[in-house]
Amino acid sequence: MMEKCWFEKVVIIGVGLIGGSLGLAGKGKGIFGEVVGVGRSRANLEHARERGAVDRFLHELREALAGADLVVLATPVQGIVTVGQEIAPLLEEGTILTDVGSVKEGLVRELESSLPAGVHFVGGHPIAGSEESGASAAREDLFLRRRTILTPTRRTDPEALARVHAMWEAVGSLVVEMEADVHDTILAAVSHLPHMVAYALAGTLMEMTEDYPDITDYAAGGFRDTTRIAASHPEMWRDICKMNKKKIVEMIEKYEAVLEKIKFQIQGNDFAKLSRTFQEARSLRKNL
Numbered sequence: 400m401m402e403k404c405w406f407e408k409v410v411i412i413g414v415g416l417i418g419g420s421l422g423l424a425g426k427g428k429g430i431f432g433e434v435v436g437v438g439r440s441r442a443n444l445e446h447a448r449e450r451g452a453v454d455r456f457l458h459e460l461r462e463a464l465a466g467a468d469l470v471v472l473a474t475p476v477q478g479i480v481t482v483g484q485e486i487a488p489l490l491e492e493g494t495i496l497t498d499v500g501s502v503k504e505g506l507v508r509e510l511e512s513s514l515p516a517g518v519h520f521v522g523g524h525p526i527a528g529s530e531e532s533g534a535s536a537a538r539e540d541l542f543l544r545r546r547t548i549l550t551p552t553r554r555t556d557p558e559a560l561a562r563v564h565a566m567w568e569a570v571g572s573l574v575v576e577m578e579a580d581v582h583d584t585i586l587a588a589v590s591h592l593p594h595m596v597a598y599a600l601a602g603t604l605m606e607m608t609e610d611y612p613d614i615t616d617y618a619a620g621g622f623r624d625t626t627r628i629a630a631s632h633p634e635m636w637r638d639i640c641k642m643n644k645k646k647i648v649e650m651i652e653k654y655e656a657v658l659e660k661i662k663f664q665i666q667g668n669d670f671a672k673l674s675r676t677f678q679e680a681r682s683l684r685k686n687l
Contacts, residue, residue: 404429404430404431404432405430405431405562405565405569406425406430406431406432406468406469406562406566407432407433407466407468408432408433408435408466408467408468408469409422409431409432409433409434409435409467409468409470409471410435410463410464410467410469410470410471411434411436411452411471411473412437412438412470412471412472412473412474412482412486413437413438413472413473413474413475413478413482414436414437414438414444414452414453414456414534414537415438415532415533415534415537416528416532416534416536416537416541417473417499417525417527417541418452418473418499418537419447419450419452419453419533419534419537420452420527420538420541420542421473421499421525421542421570422434422436422447422451422452422453422537423450423451423537423538423539424539424540424541424542424570424571425566425569425570426452428569428570430566430569430570433454433455434452434453434454435453435455435456435457435463435467436453436455436456436457437456437457437458437460437463438456441458443533443534444456444534446533446534446535447534450534450535450537452534452537460485460489461489464489464490464491465491466491467490467491467494468493468495469494469495469497469562469566470490470495470496470497471498471499472496472497472498472499472500473499475632475634475635475638476500476502476506476638476639476642477638477641477642478638479498479500479506480505480506480509483496483498483509483510483513483514484509484510484513487514487515487518488515490514490515491518492515492516492517493517493518493519494519495518495519495520495521495559495562495563496514496518496520496521497520497522497523497563498510498523498524499523499525500522500524501524501586501590501591502583502586502639502642502643503548503550503579503583504579504580504582504583505642506522506579506642507520507522507550507552508579510522511552519555519556519559520555520559521549521551521555521556521559521560521563522549522551522552522579523548523549523563523567524547524548524549524550524582524586525541525542525545525546525547525567525572526545526546526547526548526586526590527541527545527547527572528541532632542570542572543570543572544571544572544573545571545572546572546573546574546575547567547572547573547574548574548575548576548577548582549563549564549567549576549577550576550577550578550579551576552579560576564576583643583646584646586643587643587647588650588653591640591643591646591647591650592647592650592651592654593628594628594629594636594639595640595647595650595651596625596654597625597627597628597629598629600622600625600629601626604622660676661673661676
């Protein structure tokens with residue numbers, strides 16, 4: 400007989416790629432008992448149940464949340480605060496609330512101030528995913544050897560933090576803890592900026608199609624690899640830009656400065672410096 404589950408009843412609000420994968424992984428590792436899914440799309444929820452990511456699904460929040468010891472907010476990031484504030488009065492004392500949002504500072508501040516006494520929030524962000532979305536894209540091994548960042552504050556309950564930390568480790572993540580502000584700066588550089596660049600590159604080609612209608616026929620591996628993430632959900636990235644606006648703009652400016660340096664090196668026939676610039680970038684890429 401399996402040992403007692405770490406979380407007897409888990410409610411996942413937003414059973415997409417991340418939420419669905421967490422359901423699959425938690426069930427697969429035996430750390431989740433019953434998993435209840437909540438979401439807007441009945442078809443997606445039914446698919447999540449068929450795949451085993453959730454045991455059942457409900458649309459009525461009060462019924463879904465009754466008796467939950469862990470609630471995971473896995474909606475698009477803009478909706479996490481809204482949904483968290485909506486469910487706050489329905490959460491029972493002792494419930495742990497966590498999230499998977501890729502922007503943390505404002506989100507953590509808003510949710511911590513919204514929860515009733517005895518409900519414990521732990522901000523989280525698994526750095527795993529793809530340009531695909533929905534329960535159909537969920538994978539039990541999605542978090543394997545991927546980092547998950549937790550962003551505790553002075554108000555975070557130590558036991559709740561330890562349990563969420565252990566949960567992510569159990570599904571294969573390498574868990575680190577840092578301040579929410581630091582998280583948002585780092586993610587603006589390593590995740591949010593690359594998406595802006597990919598969208599800009601794809602947009603550049605789009606603008607050229609008026610003069611060169613078949614230009615995309617010649618886009619080979621370099622362009623395809625560099626713009627792969629431009630296939631990500633546009634509304635999701637719009638919301639990330641809205642919530643991490645200041646830091647994303649700062650990273651775009653840093654990128655513009657480096658691109659300007661490369662442009663000047665080309666214009667000035669300074670190919671020795673250009674070669675060093677490329678070599679430095681190559682070394683960083685090889686070390687990833």
